[in-house]
Amino acid sequence: MxxxxxxxxxxxxxxxxxxxxxxxxxxxxxxxxxxxxxxxxxxxxxxxxxxxxxxxxxxxxxxxxxxxxxxxxxxxxEHIQGNDKKNIVLVGVGNLGSALLNYKFNNLSDKMNVVAGLDNNDDLVGTKINDVTIHHSDDLESIIENGNVEVAILTLPVSASQEMAERLVDAGIKGILNFTPTRLDLDKKIYVHNIDLGVELQALFFYMKNL
The missing domain is CATH 1.10.10.10 (Winged helix-like DNA-binding domain superfamily/Winged helix DNA-binding domain)
Incomplete structure (x- = not known):
């Protein structure tokens, strides 16, 4: 217990x-x-x-x-990861988004399922990356509802991040893994985990310098 x-x-x-x-x-x-x-x-x-x-x-x-x-x-x-599998969408299938879709989440395969990638680039729509189909961003709401999606990975340009995050929340997303430098302004009930690669690199350089 x-x-x-x-x-x-x-x-x-x-x-x-x-x-x-x-x-x-x-x-x-x-x-x-x-x-x-x-x-x-x-x-x-x-x-x-x-x-x-x-x-x-x-x-x-x-x-x-x-x-x-x-x-x-x-x-x-049981108590940290939970027993249920989380359905996930990745929003923004550029260089970083494509790399994440190609990443082998072997140790999390029983805990997560990437149901779709979302992008507004017509050249990407309909293609697949690592067996994940890329859909147009216009389909976001229907994919989240029909796929019972609770988590989104956000890899968009800064200019589009806040608006897209609000759409995700309105569609029913409960958690966002945010790879953009934008600090999203959302309801406190929505958990946002920020990963700023620029900040992480600067921290690495600092630690290296001060070893």
């Missing part, structure tokens, strides 16, 4: 997929149990941080024993 003691910090939430992937790989390697030290060495995350992250969900391990791989993997699958 999960016992969430307090609001989970964003930093912890961002590390949860790393933990899930680690336990998934441990299970595939037929490992029965692991310690926080072993997780720390594999993920380069401080052991104290790992124990604190897990403490938000109650007692997931035992002192002197560590963490049972199968139990933790089941926990993450």
């Amino acid at each position: 999960v016992n969430i003691k307090k609001k989970i910090p964003n930093a912890t939430m961002k590390r949860l997929p790393l933990y899930y992937r680690y336990f998934k790989q441990a299970e595939e390697a037929a490992t029965d149990r692991v310690s926080s030290k072993e997780i720390s060495e594999a993920l380069d995350i401080d052991s104290a941080t790992i124990r604190r992250d897990f403490s938000y969900f109650g007692e997931l391990g035992r002192k002197g024993y560590g963490y049972n791989v199968k139990s933790l993997l089941n926990f993450f699958m």
Whole structure:
């Protein structure tokens, strides 16, 4: 039984997929149990941080024993990722959008299904990328409704991002993975996860300089 003691910090939430992937790989390697030290060495995350992250969900391990791989993997699958598969649309099939559609989401294939790509480029409409059909942006509302889509990946130019995001929300989208530099102004009930590649690169250069 999960016992969430307090609001989970964003930093912890961002590390949860790393933990899930680690336990998934441990299970595939037929490992029965692991310690926080072993997780720390594999993920380069401080052991104290790992124990604190897990403490938000109650007692997931035992002192002197560590963490049972199968139990933790089941926990993450049930309570962190959920058991249902999410349907996704990708909006903006330019260079970045095409690259994302070509990406092999093997470790998430049981949790996500990209039902369509959307773009207003007539040369792309009707084509397929990695078995995903590209539709015209005019079909957005019908695809979201008919496909029971809850999540959108946004890879549009800045000038079109806010308007398209509002259309997505009006059509029923509940979460947006935003690859544009635009900070979208939407209802607080809509979760937007921003990935600004320019900022991430600048952060990388800063860390490299200050090693």
